Each structure stands twice: as structure tokens, then as C-alpha cells.
Amino acid sequence: MTIIKHGFNKYLPARFWLAGPLALILSIVIMAASPLWLPHKENHLYHMVFPVILFPLIWSLCFFYPLLETSLKRATLVMSSMLVLNIALIVFSLFL
Template identity: 35%
Template sequence: MKAKAGPPAQKRWSRILLAGPGAICVTVIVMAGMTLWLPGGRAGIDNLVLPLVLAPLIWAVLFFHACLDRSVGRVALIALALLLTHGGLLAHKWANWPSTAKEGGR
């Protein structure tokens, strides 16, 4: 009998999805959410420039974590936690955005 050499197909595909499109989606959301909690700096634009500069690093960390961690569940949990926290920050910011009807009535 020949033993299987490698992970089952379901784990392999979930790892591929977490390392590929999952890492890109989480990177974009984290990058957008970082603008809300980073300080503005002297010129007032550091909170916009720093996420753009750090985007490749964020993607690389998520990609290599998805490729190298033994537990696919842990990879998914960390990616989901990042996605939910920064997505929640963005949703909270957009929910408090003044509407155009209120602005026009001033």
C-alpha cells in the first residue's frame, strides 16, 4: 500500500485561497483601515502614505504565514481577525459619515 504524500485536497485549496486572493483582500482592507488609526504626522499625510508603503510587507507576511504555518485554521483565524477589525473600523467610519441630505439643509 502506498501512503499519501501531502495534505488532503481540501486543505491544499484552502491554503491556496488564503495565500492568494485571501492575502490580497486582507491587505487591501488592512491598508484602508490603517489610515484611521495611524497619526497624521507633521504634514498630515503620514497616515495615508505609510499604509501604501507597508502594503507589500503586509501582503508578504500574510502570504508566507499562509504558506508556512502548519495549521490552516490558525491562518484563517488570524486573517479573519484582521479583516473583521479593520473592516469594522471602516464600517464605523462610513456609518458616521454625514449624509448629503443633511449637508444640503445647512
């Protein structure tokens, strides 16, 4: 009997950090930055409601992406760049 070993277990700790704490932090930051890039309406309530309603979807995408991505470097790069871009958007909106 031949046992096939996959390389997934080797990267399990890195995937844990990407899919665990980083996914939660990224989804919270995206939720905080989303009123800045959502279209403006007369009623500003939509800017507060849509991020709260979409938070489970945002979190699930941030959680499953590093688990399903084949390249761990690409998952790290995409999630880190999303985090930096949304933080920069928040910081620039606060100071400008």
C-alpha cells in the same frame, strides 16, 4: 525505498484561497484601515504615504502566513478575524 507523504498536499486548495485572493483582499483592507490607527501628525500626508509604502510588506505577511502556518484552522481564524476587525474599523469610522 520509503516515500514519506506529508499532509500538505491535502490542504493545498484551502491554502491557495488563503494565500491568494484572501491575502490580497486582507492587505488592501488593512491598507485602507491603517490611516485610522496610525498616529496623527500635523501633516496628514503621512497617513496616505505610509500605507502605500508598507503595502508590499503587509501583502507579503498576509501571503506567507497561511503557507507557513502548520494549523490551517488557526490561519483561517487569524486572517478572517483581521479582515472582520479592519472592515468594522472602516465602517465605524465612516458612520461615526
